[in-house]
Amino acid sequence: MKAISYIDYRGYDLLHKGTEILSQIECNGIHIDLEYCKKKLDQIADTIRELEKQIQDEPEVKIWMESYGRKFNLDSSTQLADLLFNRLKIEPVNMTEKGNPSTDEESIECLKNDHPFIEKLIQIKRLKKLCSTYISNFIREQVDGILHNFFHLHTTQTYRSSSSDINFQNIPDRNPELGNIIRRAIIPRQDRMLLELDYSGLEVRVAACYHKDPVMIKEITEPGRDMHRDTAIELFLLNPNDVTSELRFTAKNSFVFAQFYGDYYANCAKNIWNSILLYDLKTRTGVSIREHLSDKGIKTYSDFENHVKSVEYRFWNEKFRVYKKWKENMWDNYQKTGVVNMHTGFICRGLMRRNQVINYPVQGAAFHCLLWSLIHLQRLFLRNHLRSMIVGQIHDSIVIDVVPEELNCVMNWAHTIMTKEIRKVWDWIIVPLDIKAEASLPNESWANKKEIKLGSPCRSCGSEWSFKKKLEENNTEDHCIVCGEITE
DNA sequence: TGTTCATGG
DNA sequence: TATCCATGAACA
Numbered sequence: 001m002k003a004i005s006y007i008d009y010r011g012y013d014l015l016h017k018g019t020e021i022l023s024q025i026e027c028n029g030i031h032i033d034l035e036y037c038k039k040k041l042d043q044i045a046d047t048i049r050e051l052e053k054q055i056q057d058e059p060e061v062k063i064w065m066e067s068y069g070r071k072f073n074l075d076s077s078t079q080l081a082d083l084l085f086n087r088l089k090i091e092p093v094n095m096t097e098k099g100n101p102s103t104d105e106e107s108i109e110c111l112k113n114d115h116p117f118i119e120k121l122i123q124i125k126r127l128k129k130l131c132s133t134y135i136s137n138f139i140r141e142q143v144d145g146i147l148h149n150f151f152h153l154h155t156t157q158t159y160r161s162s163s164s165d166i167n168f169q170n171i172p173d174r175n176p177e178l179g180n181i182i183r184r185a186i187i188p189r190q191d192r193m194l195l196e197l198d199y200s201g202l203e204v205r206v207a208a209c210y211h212k213d214p215v216m217i218k219e220i221t222e223p224g225r226d227m228h229r230d231t232a233i234e235l236f237l238l239n240p241n242d243v244t245s246e247l248r249f250t251a252k253n254s255f256v257f258a259q260f261y262g263d264y265y266a267n268c269a270k271n272i273w274n275s276i277l278l279y280d281l282k283t284r285t286g287v288s289i290r291e292h293l294s295d296k297g298i299k300t301y302s303d304f305e306n307h308v309k310s311v312e313y314r315f316w317n318e319k320f321r322v323y324k325k326w327k328e329n330m331w332d333n334y335q336k337t338g339v340v341n342m343h344t345g346f347i348c349r350g351l352m353r354r355n356q357v358i359n360y361p362v363q364g365a366a367f368h369c370l371l372w373s374l375i376h377l378q379r380l381f382l383r384n385h386l387r388s389m390i391v392g393q394i395h396d397s398i399v400i401d402v403v404p405e406e407l408n409c410v411m412n413w414a415h416t417i418m419t420k421e422i423r424k425v426w427d428w429i430i431v432p433l434d435i436k437a438e439a440s441l442p443n444e445s446w447a448n449k450k451e452i453k454l455g456s457p458c459r460s461c462g463s464e465w466s467f468k469k470k471l472e473e474n475n476t477e478d479h480c481i482v483c484g485e486i487t488e
Numbered sequence: 489t490g491t492t493c494a495t496g497g
Numbered sequence: 498t499a500t501c502c503a504t505g506a507a508c509a
Contacts, residue, residue, distance in 0.1 A: 076508060077492055096492065104493060129494055132506055158502060160497090167504045170496035178495090203497085203501095261500040268500095359501040363497090367502095395497045395502085 010345030015153050018371045021378045022151040022161070022393070029146035030168070030186060030391045031401065032138055033445070037185050041135050044127050044181075051124050058117035063087060074124060077103045084108070088115075093274070110278050126178060134182045137166045151393060157356075159346045159364040160395065161371070168392045183447035188401050192388075193482070194446050195407070195439045197414050198397040199370060205431050206366040207260070209343060211326035212430065215319055220431050228252035234311050235272065237296045242283040250275050255308075259315060262355035269308035273301055327358050343428040344368040369433070370396050372425070373418045380413050404442050404482045408464050411437065411454075439465070439481050452481045460485045 052074065055061050064083045065072045073079060084090045085101045092101030093110060101107075105122055112118040141147055147166060155162045163169045171186075172178040188194045201220070208216045219227045232243045232251035254271040275281060281289040298304050316324045334340055334357045340348040342361045346368075352360070370393065377398065378390055388406045392399040402410055419433045440448040450467040457464050458480035466487045468476040478487045 073508080075506090078509070098491070100492090102492080125494080129506080133495070133504085137505090155504095156502065160502060162503055164504060167496080170494090170504065172495060174496080258500055262498085263500045264498070266499080354498070355501065363502060367497095397497090 011159075011342075011347075012345075014344065014368060014371060014375075017375050018153055021375045022153065024378060025374075025390050025392065026148050026150060028389045028391050028401070029143075029148040030399070031189050032142055032145060032147055032185050033187050034139065034142060034145050037135050037138050040181065040185070041131055041139070044131055044135070048124055048127050048131075051120050051127075055117045055120045055124075058115075060088065060115055060117050074121065075128070080108075080121075084111070106274070110274075126175070130172070130178055130182060134166070134171065135185070138185060141166050149392075157348070158360045158367075159342070159344075159348075160367040161393065169394045180447045183449075184445045186446040188440070188443065191404070191442055193402050193404055193407070193439055193442045193444070194449065195400045195402045195410065195437065196397050196449065197400070197418065198436045198438070199366075199418065200434045200436050202369060202396040202433075203362055203366045204260070205433060206343075206369065206429075207323075207362045208431050209365075209428055210361060211323040213320050213322035213326070215321075216323055217431055228256055231256050231311070231315075234314070235308065236281075236283075236289055237293065237298075238283060242285065244282070244284050246279070246281060247283075247289070250281065255311070259312065262358060265309040265312040266305060268312070269301075269305040272308065273304055330357050330361075342368075343426070367395055369418075369422060369426075369429070370398070372422055373414075374398055376417045376421065377414055380417070386410070402439075404461070404463070407439075407482060408462070411465060437465070439467075441481060441484055450481070455487055458483060458485055458487050 056065075060083065064079065067083070067087065068079055071079075080103045081101055084103065085092055090111065093107040094102040094104065096102045105125075108118050109122065112122075138147060141149070147168075149166050149168045150164050151168075152162045152164065153159075161169075172182050186194070204216075205220055208220055219225050226248075228248050228251050229240070229243050232238065232247045233240060235251050235255060236243075236247055238247070250272060254275065255268050258268050258271070276289050283289065283292060293299075293304065298307050330340070331354050334352065338349060340352070340357055340361055342348070343365045346364055348360050348364075374390065374393055380386075381388065381390065386403070386406055386409070388400055388402040388410055390398060391401045398414070400410060415435060418435050422433065423429050437452050438449040439452050440446060440450070452465040452467050454464055455466045455478060458466070461480060461483040463480050463482040465481045466478045467481050469479045471477055479485065480487050
């Protein structure tokens with residue numbers, strides 16, 4: 001049988017066992033506060049009505065209403081684009097994929113000073129999104145207060161997973177206001193706590209297992225190194241002490257990750273420049289980045305684009321030379337053979353663009369690390385009859401509904417499986433793996449998650465895990481995550 | 489049905 | 498050679 005030779009059983013086994021374990025997780029489901037959801041839905045509806053009333057009197061909205069009459073609709077991007085770019089003659093900031101002027105949040109946020117209705121419009125859109133995509137669906141999909149969403153292993157091009165009904169993998173988090181509202185609805189079962197275990201920098205580490213760039217391996221393994229901070233220093237021409245978390249964030253997302261995914265300097269420069277202007281980014285000592293760059297000779301956008309071009313050149317031709325070579329090899333090899341192989345035994349075929357060829361094997365294998373860990377953690381749970389249960393998975397993290405007395409044990413096992421056992425089985429993982437843990441106190445919602453660290457056992461309850469509680473005057477205090485007592 | 493927008497990794 | 502992978506809502 002010829003076809004049999006095309007099947008790689010490493011990949012087959014992983015998906016077979018993965019499917020079984022994910023179905024058990026779907027069956028467990030995640031507990032929600034149904035009464036809270038219903039109450040919040042009504043509350044937000046009131047807020048939206050109030051906001052809609054408030055913007056009715058704004059001059060721009062009057063023009064909008066007059067031109068569309070009965071068809072006037074705040075949810076229509078087409079109408080908003082017509083208002084902003086045709087009637088008010090505003091220069092578009094971004095274009096859509098099809099080349100039309102865009103009205104997405106990033107493009108209209110910078111108009112809010114000249115057009116105050118924009119700020120309320122953005123808030124209305126956010127709240128509507130929260131209700132329609134999240135809260136309403138929580139209420140629709142729950143059975144006796146439990147959400148049994150699906151986790152699929154057959155829908156993505158990269159052999160990652162996906163989730164639907166509800167999508168457990170895109171619940172708001174980055175925006176604290178939205179994150180807090182919706183995550184307040186997600187709660188542990190009675191007297192339990194929610195725990196999330198995250199692989200730190202998983203894709204960057206898995207990428208290193210492919211390209212084996214010595215500079216990147218150093219970045220990952222040497223303590224105290226921080227490539228995002230270093231990139232911020234180069235992009236904004238700063239001393240290390242002048243880098244704020246905001247500047248590091250911009251460098252990380254608009255340059256480093258964008259470059260890893262295959263972006264190029266002109267696009268990066270545009271995005272960074274937009275951030276500088278929109279958020280009026282400053283150095284740690286409070287100097288405006290715009291002025292600071294100007295002092296260094298970068299006065300116009302064109303100057304900045306040239307500067308980013310030179311940062312990009314050093315990034316790939318001096319710093320990550322081996323990584324760059326690997327990308328070229330991957331693309332050449334695909335053009336010759338038509339396939340891309342993953343470390344985990346999967347093969348990608350079919351028509352792919354260059355950036356897909358470079359990213360698929362990384363994205364897929366990174367998720368497979370998570371899936372492998374999930375399978376083995378769940379086996380331990382079942383074999384040892386733990387009452388704690390795995391309730392979800394978000395690409396590089398595992399969410400568990402934990403019985404407090406089992407927390408020490410769960411953390412111990414998870415750490416062993418996710419960072420040690422996996423490397424015994426997959427020797428292609430040539431860099432250390434690391435996990436981060438966040439948890440909420442018993443009976444608290446997911447909105448209250450805090451990072452927890454290993455410490456000495458709590459005198460009241462014996463838990464070894466504590467979180468830092470912020471006090472006045474930059475002081476912190478360690479508290480036990482199970483009983484809340486101060487630990488030493 | 490296609491486009492645009494939002495959310496997450 | 499031009500930012501990777503998803504789900505889902507709403508409009509046109």
